[in-house]
Amino acid sequence: MSNNDICNVAIIGGTHGNERIGLYLVQKFQQNPTLLLRPSFSTTCLIGNPQACIENQRYIDTDLNRCFLKASLDNNLLVKYEEKQAKALHQQLGPKGNSDTFLLDLHSTTANMGLTLILVNDHSFNLHLAAYLTYRNPLVRVYRWTQADQENAFVSSICQLGFAIEVGPIPQGILLASLFQQTEALIYQILDYLEQVNQGSDLSFPRHLTLFQHLEVIDFPKTPEGELAGMIHPECQGMDYQPLNPGEPLFLTFEGQTLCYDGSATVWPIFINEAAYYEKGIAMCITQKQDISLQHN
């Protein structure tokens, strides 16, 4: 990046109305804008799904964080609450793929994800920032949720620069002070990084990144009628980002039978037992751990 490339930063909280840390952080920033003040860029805070936040629900009609396909944004026949809200956010922050805004979208999860950056592209700027943040805070993990030949539909896909921040474990509908403070500190660290890049500072950190690359999703065991037939196995629960080897316990049926992972190679599951993913047929996401070397900018 050349100097002063980042002029506008947007921070979105409450994209899911029952993920309260992002919502209350954005409200705190809106009431105390000096917290975000940096000399070389301006920062805007937005509430992604205001009505869902009022109702303390993930969404009203459909998941806002799946509404950002270009074709959907261009389709005037889509008039669900979130489809309209997606168009409004896109109007403000887009156009998708050609925006110079740096975007942070704040999420939380019932899974043991710690502080996760969710990248939806391979932009070198994001990879360097991720490498910097993991170097400064070893609790930060990097998950790249890209799928070959498949356009990403997340809020964060509007902009090339930036990513979603996913923190957990935390139940839906509550605040946890520890995660609130860790998320807040991470945001300040990101803003400070952007400021230093804009100032032309030569930031010293290893150009190396451990990244968890999305492979596929795994559903819960189901009955022939499609009903839930089991749970995450106690030995798998909370083991996000830990290696899972073929033959190791994955699920426990309601009758007490252990079902094991039948893949052919070690994988690293994440989003294990995320509440909102039951209805999506996702018990966990399977990733591959990758060590990546980055070019100096």
Place this chain on the structure above:
Amino acid sequence: MSNNDICNVAIIGGTHGNERIGLYLVQKFQQNPTLLLRPSFSTTCLIGNPQACIENQRYIDTDLNRCFLKASLDNNLLVKYEEKQAKALHQQLGPKGNSDTFLLDLHSTTANMGLTLILVNDHSFNLHLAAYLTYRNPLVRVYRWTQADQENAFVSSICQLGFAIEVGPIPQGILLASLFQQTEALIYQILDYLEQVNQGSDLSFPRHLTLFQHLEVIDFPKTPEGELAGMIHPECQGMDYQPLNPGEPLFLTFEGQTLCYDGSATVWPIFINEAAYYEKGIAMCITQKQDISLQHN
């Protein structure tokens, strides 16, 4: 109790539709009724709030577990979904205060409540059973949510015999295999106790009980406009059933200020940071720890 006093047992799950352990346990029992089979009594399983379970919400119109005041049950003008459902459950299990059914109502919570029995009366049979269960399993806690001169409105208040089982911590909307299995084992232990009492067995256990008596509820810090102004303090989070002394940290405001407990004596908080209680203005319930000696029956 004399022999064979318990003829009917009812187990209710899904009184709150997003508390999934009770729901799936009841569905398991309905599909495998032999699990509950005991020679001296019959056991019925019910889903408390079927529509809320379908929608994976605590309730549709109003909290079913606050609908069991006698005056409400007799009031034909109350026609909300849960008010009608309460009348149907009361019709089946009541009349309130004069039913011979032994009732278990299964709940779960985001608070660190372990395996809690919630008593809503002082019936000697319940106290002895509670003493037996805490003796057999030291993880079991006993909370008596009675308030002087105030009628209890919980589902479990229909019957004199029985109580609610409250397990946690668990996020709303998910299953945790460990708590599922612990709750299931606790239910079998209760059924086995009832069977032995009915058979006239002389059960050997200390006639002593540690009981947490409800004192009052404490709300979150609020702004003058009534908005949330802070969170449970990290040092208080998860410390259910642990002593809280005057001057110890209770809340952390969004600005980072610690608010301390300003009571005059040691108390034992429970239901700390229960998701469903935010809307009720309850950050935690304050109890007093009591050691009680019971008369031999």
